[in-house]
Amino acid sequence: MRPISATIDFAALRHNYGVARRHAAGAKALAVVKANAYGHGIARVARALVDADGYAVVELEAAVRLRETGYQQRIVLLEGFFEPPELSVMREYRLAAVVHSFEQIEMMRSLAPGPGIDVMVKLNSGMNRLGFQPGDFAAALEQVKASPAVGTITLITHFANADDERGVQWQLERFERAAAGERLPRSLANSAAILRYPQTHADVVRPGIMLYGCSPFAESTGADLGLKPVMTLASEIIAVRDLAPGEAVGYGGAYTAESGQRIGVVACGYADGYPRHAPTGTPVLVGDRVTRTVGRVSMDMLTVDLSGAPEARVGTNVVLWGAGNPVEHVAAAAGTVGYELMCAVAPRVRMVEQVNG
Numbered sequence: 001m002r003p004i005s006a007t008i009d010f011a012a013l014r015h016n017y018g019v020a021r022r023h024a025a026g027a028k029a030l031a032v033v034k035a036n037a038y039g040h041g042i043a044r045v046a047r048a049l050v051d052a053d054g055y056a057v058v059e060l061e062a063a064v065r066l067r068e069t070g071y072q073q074r075i076v077l078l079e080g081f082f083e084p085p086e087l088s089v090m091r092e093y094r095l096a097a098v099v100h101s102f103e104q105i106e107m108m109r110s111l112a113p114g115p116g117i118d119v120m121v122k123l124n125s126g127m128n129r130l131g132f133q134p135g136d137f138a139a140a141l142e143q144v145k146a147s148p149a150v151g152t153i154t155l156i157t158h159f160a161n162a163d164d165e166r167g168v169q170w171q172l173e174r175f176e177r178a179a180a181g182e183r184l185p186r187s188l189a190n191s192a193a194i195l196r197y198p199q200t201h202a203d204v205v206r207p208g209i210m211l212y213g214c215s216p217f218a219e220s221t222g223a224d225l226g227l228k229p230v231m232t233l234a235s236e237i238i239a240v241r242d243l244a245p246g247e248a249v250g251y252g253g254a255y256t257a258e259s260g261q262r263i264g265v266v267a268c269g270y271a272d273g274y275p276r277h278a279p280t281g282t283p284v285l286v287g288d289r290v291t292r293t294v295g296r297v298s299m300d301m302l303t304v305d306l307s308g309a310p311e312a313r314v315g316t317n318v319v320l321w322g323a324g325n326p327v328e329h330v331a332a333a334a335g336t337v338g339y340e341l342m343c344a345v346a347p348r349v350r351m352v353e354q355v356n357g
């Protein structure tokens with residue numbers, strides 16, 4: 001069997017959810033499991049977090065599947081619904097939805113009488129993706145309150161800069177102004193705001209990336225924040241080669257050995273989800289030593305520098321990211337974020353559940 005696998009650590013997931021809960025004590029925490037739980041497998045993550053207060057996704061099919069599996073908690077669609085037929089599905093499966101546009105309110109008018117659908121009415125407080133403008137918020141809320149299709153109402157907004165220097169205060173002020181006088185429950189915080197801004201915790205928080213042990217901040221790793229990595233993408237060295245001075249490796253000969261150099265070929269490539277644009281120098285753990293990739297990442301393989309790992313041979317374990325090689329470091333080297341790397345793990349990578357320990 002090809003040696004690549006992604007191990008998912010259930011205890012780490014529970015630990016990280018607990019960290020979110022402790023930071024936002026008193027608030028409910030919706031586990032954000034969109035995008036197949038950031039690449040970790042939604043069914044698997046829901047099983048690990050069976051006691052979560054609720055789940056948030058963007059895919060209706062994923063929400064239905066969670067409900068069919070038997071989870072009774074709140075399940076929220078973070079982008080809401082797109083077409084009227086989805087509303088009857090939402091009602092049947094008791095799914096809650098973000099309502100961010102007058103078009104959606106209009107769609108709700110066409111729904112036949114029946115039990116109300118729980119909604120989260122979204123304010124655009126400055127991110128300028130989804131949500132009602134501050135000047136429209138009161139009118140939107142009046143229409144939602146008057147709609148017979150609506151069950152409970154929560155107010156929601158999303159931060160654009162909770163992870164950087166600009167922070168949340170400017171958006172928080174807009175939200176508080178728009179929501180002034182409303183006694184409805186509120187949901188504002190993503191992982192970065194949960195970790196950094198207690199004034200945003202309100203009634204419901206929405207931890208995503210932190211559940212998976214990855215830091216939302218560029219300047220730290222999950223471990224710095226008390227989080228544990230959940231996914232370890234690992235493979236093995238499947239060939240070892242001694243390059244003579246001047247010899248190049250891989251497509252385009254993008255890396256040339258200046259002096260004699262031992263390199264290892266690892267069974268992991270971009271078809272496994274490893275970023276092709278990761279340059280020479282991207283950190284990789286070989287055995288128990290951190291070394292670096294060399295040359296271009298190809299579809300099924302990549303190559304690593306073994307000069308600092310003399311004991312490495314065919315069969316030596318390689319951690320592409322995860323325990324011992326933080327995904328944040330790999331992402332930084334590749335010019336991206338841990339979110340994108342984890343979401344991109346390909347279906348051909350075997351997932352292994354580590355349930356104890």
Ligand SMILES: *Cc1c(COP(=O)(O)O)cnc(C)c1O
Pocket residue numbers: 032034078158189190191192206207208209210216
């Ligand atoms: C994805 C998402 C989150 C979670 O964000 P993280 O940065 O992963 O914690 C929270 N709220 C909304 C609306 C989202 O789309």
